[in-house]
Amino acid sequence: MCWRSKSLAVVALLAATAFNQTQSQEGSTKNPATSETMQTNQKKFGLVIHGGAGTIDRSRMTPEAEREYRAGLERALAAGYEILKRGGSSLDATEAAVRLLEDDPHFNAGKGAVFTSAGTNELDAAIMDGNTLKAGTVASLKHIRNPVSLARLVMERSGHVMMDGEGAEVFAKENGVQLVDQKYFFTQERWNALQKIKEAEKSGGAGAKKFVITDQDRHGTVGAVALDRQGNLAAATSTGGTTNKRAGRIGDSPIIGGGTYANNATCAVSATGDGEYFIRATVAHDLSALIEYRGMKLEEAAQTVLDKVAKLGGSGGLIAIDAKGNMALPFNTSGMYRGHVDLDGKFVVEIYK
Numbered sequence: 001m002c003w004r005s006k007s008l009a010v011v012a013l014l015a016a017t018a019f020n021q022t023q024s025q026e027g028s029t030k031n032p033a034t035s036e037t038m039q040t041n042q043k044k045f046g047l048v049i050h051g052g053a054g055t056i057d058r059s060r061m062t063p064e065a066e067r068e069y070r071a072g073l074e075r076a077l078a079a080g081y082e083i084l085k086r087g088g089s090s091l092d093a094t095e096a097a098v099r100l101l102e103d104d105p106h107f108n109a110g111k112g113a114v115f116t117s118a119g120t121n122e123l124d125a126a127i128m129d130g131n132t133l134k135a136g137t138v139a140s141l142k143h144i145r146n147p148v149s150l151a152r153l154v155m156e157r158s159g160h161v162m163m164d165g166e167g168a169e170v171f172a173k174e175n176g177v178q179l180v181d182q183k184y185f186f187t188q189e190r191w192n193a194l195q196k197i198k199e200a201e202k203s204g205g206a207g208a209k210k211f212v213i214t215d216q217d218r219h220g221t222v223g224a225v226a227l228d229r230q231g232n233l234a235a236a237t238s239t240g241g242t243t244n245k246r247a248g249r250i251g252d253s254p255i256i257g258g259g260t261y262a263n264n265a266t267c268a269v270s271a272t273g274d275g276e277y278f279i280r281a282t283v284a285h286d287l288s289a290l291i292e293y294r295g296m297k298l299e300e301a302a303q304t305v306l307d308k309v310a311k312l313g314g315s316g317g318l319i320a321i322d323a324k325g326n327m328a329l330p331f332n333t334s335g336m337y338r339g340h341v342d343l344d345g346k347f348v349v350e351i352y353k
Helices: 032-036 063-085 090-102 147-158 165-174 188-204 206-212 275-280 283-294 298-312
Strands: 046-054 123-129 135-141 162-164 222-227 233-239 260-262 267-273 316-322 335-341 347-352
Touching: 046 063, 046 090, 046 267, 046 316, 063 090, 063 222, 063 335, 063 347, 090 123, 090 147, 090 222, 090 233, 123 147, 123 260, 135 147, 135 165, 147 162, 147 165, 147 233, 162 165, 222 267, 222 316, 233 260, 233 267, 260 283, 267 275, 267 283, 267 298, 275 298, 283 298, 283 316, 298 316, 316 335
Parallel strands: 135 162
Antiparallel strands: 046 222, 046 335, 123 135, 123 233, 222 233, 260 267, 267 316, 335 347
């Protein structure tokens, strides 16, 4: 497969006419501009996912590892796509896609979560409904297998937007969510990454980290954004945070407007990278605001907010889909695990720049 470096991915629109809303597909071109001129009686849907951005070195990636990463992304795409194809909601699609990534130990969320400096796992997640602007977020979870699903419960059943730690887990039990032992999240690869960082600190301080570990060792995030046949947008993001983070540290993933945002009037966004910088730059909401108030196209707005992060000293990437089905997947690192669905229902998965 040819790896493309464009910020704007090929638009993934699957259209059904008013006369046949089963599974017929419209669209004769993959030009992103086409989606803006499609007839209003067509019902489009689209899905984009990511598994984290960072220094992803092709020369250090074994063929077996690359196949496993790609397979994980494809499974997540399939889960979300099947829901959208059947006319399901963007909320259901993003939750399903993220759950699959949370269950995959290759990605830093759920089962594959990194370790804190205390040797524990603390998980964050968020989900947002672009139709109602309702949102649910959770942080510092230690015993929840699928944080994105608890975030949705917070949105739909708690009357709140954000819950964290022990209180969030009590709420989970009250709503029938089974807690898991911390041992569930243990993976040898993540444990080794923690040990490498601690050794780097001992031998040369924080400045030595970059010579010893990779971004993949340090951090990562998963996320999904979707547009459904009803024209509703949704975004979901989940993460284990950063390796060796202080207990209680919370990044941008569960911050509405920071790493996650959805608004039917504009777009849905899920970000990945150096969380502190994405929070300071209010990346996800800024992208939406540039479309709403400045009239920017999705691609330009996405690159603008990512440039803002870079100016602050941060790196990473994001995925976004707008109300017309246009997509953007910019990143300023050497790679980002990402995927979308093309016009013919074909899964497109990319890793490198």
